[in-house]
Amino acid sequence: MSRFSLAALIRHAFAGNTGWQPQWRAAVPKPAYDVVIVGAGGHGLATAYYLASEHGLRNIAVVERGWLGGGNTGRNTTILRSNYLWPESQGLYEHALKLWEGLSRALNYNVMYSPRGVMMLAHNHHDVQVARRHIHANRLSGIDNEWLTPAQAKAFCPLLNTAADIRYPILGAALQRRGGTARHDAVAWGFARAASALGVDIIENCEVTAITRDAAGAVAGVETTRGAIRAKRVGVVAAGHTSVLMAMAGVRMPLESFPLQALVSEPVKPAMPCVVMSNTIHAYMSQSDKGEMVIGAGTDVYTSYSQAGGLHIAAHTLEAICELFPAVRRLRMLRNWAGIVDVTPDRSPIIGLTPVPGLFVNCGWGTGGFKATPGSGHVFAHTIATGSPHPINAGFTLDRFRTGRLIDEAAAAAVAH
C-alpha cells in the first residue's frame, strides 16, 4: 500500500494523477480461508482489519452481496458519541471513540473525525432528569458530558430556537464535546484499503446463499454466488439481513428489521456547528462538510426489508426540525433514503458467540451502529481470533435474552442511539 500524504498528492498531480493504485484489490474467492466475514460494511471491514493487524491472521475473506459500504455504513447520519448510561455501553462506545480519535492516522485515510460536539436537548422535566442522570454517570466513568443552560445551548448552536414560548421549549442540553461526526464512506474505504494491504480478500458482488456445517454441527464454510468457500470460523456482520443469514445456520435471532430514513438539504454555507439531537420531538441534525443539513428520521412502525420508508415518517421529522431550527424551514430536501436496521429487544448489539461452533455474530446495532464501527470491529476481531469475548463485549451476548441480563439504553432514557 503506497502511503497517502500531501507529498503523494503533489507527486501524483505532477504525474497527471495517472499513477494511483487501486485502494483495495478486487479479490477472487479462494477455496478456503481461516476466517470468512459476511458483510463488507464498516463493522465487517473493521473486523477483518483488526484480525489482520492485531491478531496476525492473514487468510481472511470479507464477502459482500453488493458493493462494500453500501448498506447502513453508507446510509447513516455519521454521529459519534459515547455518553451512554450503562457501564457496558459506556465501555463499548468509549472504546470506539478513542479509536476514532486516532483512526485517520492508523488507517492512513482521512476519515474526517470531527469532534464538533453532540448536544442532546431536554424539553421537559423528565428529559432533564434523564440528561442529568447520564451526565452524573458519565462523569463517574470519566466520559465527558456536561449540562448546558438554554443560553449556553444557544451560544453553542446559534441556529437553535431557545425561545421560551415555543411548543416544547428547550430547558437545557447535555453536551459531549468529543462527540461529533466522521465521513462514513471514508470509514468503509479506509478499513478496506488497510485490510486489503494486509492481505485480506474483499470480495464484492458475492452473496452468501448457505452456511455449511460439518458432521459435528460446527461451521464448515459458506456457499456463495461465486462458489463455495471453506472456513472454520465465520463472522456474520450483516445488519438488517442478519436474521436471514443466521437462519441459514439454523439460528433464530432475536431481531426485527425496520426501514430507517435520513435526508439531506441542499448544501449551504456553514451554519450548524455541531450535532443537535432531540429525542423527545424526534429530530436530529448536523451539517456535512459539503454543506448539506443531515437529518435523521425515525424507523417505520412496521418491519420491512424495503429500503424506502414512509413519507409521513420523514415529514414528522421535518416538522420537528422546523420547530427547532425555524430558519431552515425554507431550505429544501435534496435527497431522502432508508436503510434496514436490525433491532434487538433491548436495542443494544449482539457481539459474540452463537450456539453453532465457529459461527460468530455482530448485529443488532439498531439505529446507532456507525459510531461504534472501529470499537465493534476491534472487539469482534478479538472474539473471533481467541474464541471468547473481549471484556468490552462480554456483556453483549446472544445469551442475555435468555438470562435476562439486558442492556437497555432506550428504556432507561427514552434515548435513541
Added chain:
Amino acid sequence: MTAFRLPSGGRIDRGRTLRFRFDGRSYTGYPGDTLASALLANGVHLMGRSFKYHRPRGPVSAGAEEPNALVAVGAGARHTPNLRATQVELYDGLSATSQNRWPSLAFDAGAAGGLLAPLLGAGFYYKTFMAPGGAWHRLYEPAIRRAAGLGTVPGGPDPDTYTQRYAHCDVLVVGAGPAGLAAALAASANGARVFLVDEQAECGGGLLAEPEALIEGKAAAAWLAEALAALAARPGVTILPRTTAFGCFAQNFVGLAERLTDHLAAPLPGLARERLWKLRAGRVVLATGAIERPLVFAANDRPGIMLAGAARGYLARWAVKPGTRAVLAVADDSGYAAARDLARAGVAIAAIAELRPHVACETFGLPVRPATAVVGSIGRLRVAAADLRPIGGDSVGGGGVERVPCDLLLMAGGWTPSLHLFSQARGKPVFDAARAMYLPGEHRPGEAPDGLASAGACRGVFGLAACLEDGYAAGEARGGPATGRRFAVSGDLPPAGGFEGLVPGSPARKAFVDFQNDVQAADITQAVREGFRSIEHVKRYTTTGMATDQGKTSNINALAIAAGALGRPMPAVGLTTFRMPYTPVTFGSFAGHARGELFEPVRRTPMHAWAQARGAVFEDVGQWQRAHHFPAPGEAAADAVARECRAVRQRAGLFDASTLGKIEVVGPDAAAFLDRLYTNSWARLAPGRCRYGLMLNEAGFVMDDGVVGRLAADRFHVTTTSSGAAAVLHHMEDYLQTEFSDLRCWLTSVTEQWAVIAVQGPRARAIVAPLVEGVDLAAFAHMSVAECRVAGFPARLFRVSFTGELGFEINVPAGHGQAVWEAVWAQGKAHGLEPYGTEAMHVLRAEKGYIVVGQDTDGTVTPDDLGLSWAIGKAKPDFVGRRSLTRPDMLAEGRMQLVGLLTDAASAPLEEGAQITAAPPRTGMAAIGHVTSAYRSATLGRPIALALLADGRARIGQTVHIPMPGGSLAATVAGPVFHDPEGARLDG
C-alpha cells in the same frame, strides 16, 4: 427592448415591463419570463459559480435539470438559496443574487483554487490532512467547510405558511407535454377524475418549443390551447401547473409539491407559499419526458455553452436569442431543429460539428461538418470560440484543431428518459443496448405497482406523433377497447442518435461531467483506477450526480466513462438509485401546518381555565399542560409547594388528575383479558372494588401502573399513567388483536371523556359527602368505586389515595368537570381546601414511597425490585412478562432495589439522576445505583429521596456516597416509606 430579445414571438406578455435586480444591477423583463430567460435577454450569461473550483457558469438548460445557474432570491427571513434561475418566474421587483463567490460573481477569489485543480482531484481530502492533534477539526475542516456550501441559510424564521391536502383520483398524469396531455384527454373522456400535473408554470412541455410543428393541421401552440381548454371543461379534471410530482410511493401514493406564491410580486397576505398534495391514484401515467445530455469535452462549462434544446426553448418560449454566432456540437438529430430555429431567428450558425459520420435527417442547408468533435473552448466569462477536430472515421482522418469563434456553443448529445418516478415506484430500468439508454422495464415480480404506466419520451418514444399516440393509449381506461387513435403531425424533428461519455479527441481534464460539483471525466477515470468499480462507489468518491440537480444531466455520461474505463458494458457497472425527491422540496412543505401551537396539539384539562385564573404555573407533561403549583402573589415556587403539601396533610387538597389515562375494558372476557395483561388477579375482584394494577412488558419489566375499578362483572375502568396512556392502549390492542383474539372484550380510550377531581386529606370525606348522592360514604371503604351523582352530575366515584391520606377521585363527564370542580371548591372553603399541583403531588407520593413509573422505574425494573411482589397474582397461569421474571438474571443478587435515602436535615435535596457509590467516589468507580426522586419534605422537615440501589434492601441503615461535581455527599439508606408507614391516615 433588451439587446437579445426578438422583436416578436415568444410566450411572454410584452404589454407590461417588469423591473428586477440581479447582484444589485437593474434589468427589465416581461411577464412569462424566467429569471434565466430575462437575464439572457439582457445579454447576461454569467449567473453562478461552481461548487469546487468556483468556475464561472451560465445556464446550461432551461428547466429543472439546471446544474449551474443557481441563485438566491429574496432577503432576510425570506431569503431562499439555491434556486435554479431557469425555474424562477420573474415578477416586478424580484431581487436575486449570485452565490458561492467573493467578492463578486465576475471576480471570484475562490477561482484561484482552480489553479490547484490537479491537486484537488477525486477524493483528495481522503489522502491528506491527517496530521495529529485534531488539526483536521481545527484547521483544515473549517477551511473546507467555508469553501463548500452554495447559498446561505435564511436570515430568520420563515414568515411564510405552507399547506397540505389529501386527494384521490382515478388517474394521475405526471407531465403535461404531448404524451401527458393525450393521456389526460383519453383518461378523462368518460368522466373519470383525472389529475394532470406539470412542474412548469405553463403546461405543454415540448409543445411550447415547436414553432414549426403542425398537429392535426393546427400549429402546436393552438393544438395545446385547445387541448387544455377541453380538459378544463371536463368536471373531473384537475390541472395543476407549478406542481412537481416529487415522490412515488407504494400503491400509487404520490407526493406533489405545488408552488403557490413564489411567482407573485405581492401575494395576498395569509396565502400559503406551497401546498403539499398527498395523492392516491387508481392509475398513474408517467409522462415525464426526457432530459437532453451535454457532451463531455474540455472546457464544456463556460457561460454561453448550453443544451441545444434549451436554446431552442429560449427562442420559442421567451423570444430570447441566447447568442449571435453559434457553433453546435451535435450527436442527435434534434440538434438540427435547434440550428434551424436559431438560423431563422437570425443567429449566425458558424459550424455544426456533427459527431456522427453521416446525418440522416434534414440539415436545412446549414454548414454541417460530419465526423467532427468539439474538443475544447476558450473564453473567460463567456465562450469565445470552439475548438473543432475531425475524428477518425470513414470520411475524415485525424486532423488538427480548428478554432471557430462563437458566443454560443450548443450541445445536442441525445436524450435521457426520465425514469426517476418509475424507479422510485420500484420499477426496474432495463438497458436498451441498441439505443444506449435505460428504459422502464418490467416491474419487480410481486412488487408490481398496479396501474403505473410510462408514456412518451420517458420510455424512449420520441417525436410528437409517437408521443401523442403513446400517451393517448396509456390514458385509455383499462379493460375498455383501445381506440388506436392516430395523430397527424408534421414539421417536428424527432430525436435520434446520441452520444454518451467523453467526446473522442478531447482531453479528460476540465471535461466536465457533473457541472455543479466540478466532476471531470478525468476524476471518473481516476476513481476507476483507484479501484472504485461500482457506479455507486464512483458516484460517492467523485461526488458525480450528488449535486442539487442529482445528476439529471450527468449520470449517463458518468456511467459511460466509468464503463469505458472498466472495459465493461454500461449495464454491468450498474445504475445509481433514483431517490425521492425528484427536485428539491421545501422543508416547510413537509411540515405544513404542524408548527408553533399546532406542531403537536396542546392538551388541556377541563379545569385548565380555573387553574390559569388562579395563577397556576404549568408544565409540559407529554402533550398535556398540567398545573405545577399554585403560587400566591409573590410566593416562591418552593414555598407554594410546601404550603400545598401541608394543606393536604393537615386539611385537604384539590388536584386535577384528569390527565390520567383511562381505558374502559368491556366484555364477558374483560377480567380474563386483564389477567393476562396485568400481574394482578382480577377474576375475584368484586364489582364496586378497585385494585392497584401493575403492567409488565414482555421482558418482565414494569411498564405502567394504575388503579383499576370493576364497575360490573363485564366492565372495568382502567387507569394508566398520564404519559403511558397511548402506549398502554396500543399494547393492549396489539395483544387483543394478535395473541388473545379468542377473548371477547373491547377497549375504548376514555381519557378525555372523564374529568378527574381528586380530593385528598383528612377533611376529604367531609368536603365530598354533601355533594354525593347514591353512595353511603361512611361505608365506602378504601379502594372502592361506585357509579353515583356528584354535585348533581353522573359520576364514577373512587376512593383511592396517591398521597397516603384519605382520598377520593371524582370522575365526571368532561363537560361537567369545571362545574363539579367549582362545587367541590365551594364546599371545601370552610375546610381549608387548597388546590395543589403536580410538584406537591410528587412530594406527597414520594413521602409515602409510591413510585412514578418512568421516574422511579426505567424499563429495567421488576416488581420485586420495587417491593411490589405482592401485586403478582401467584395463582395465575400466565401474564405478559411472567416467563421473563423467571430468567436467572431477574432473580440474581445485586439487582437494583427501591430504597429511601436520607441526608442531613438542613441540606438541599439530592439531585435526581445523581449516581451512588459504596465508598467515597473516584473516577472509574462503579456506581451501585442512582437517585430517582428527591424533594424537600415539608411534612418531615427534611430532604427525602428515593433511589434504585444494588441490593438496596440489604443496605438499609448503611451509608452511601453521592458523587457531585463539587465533591461527594453522604446519605443513609432507609426504607422507601417516609411517612405513616402503617397507612393509618388512609381512613382520615
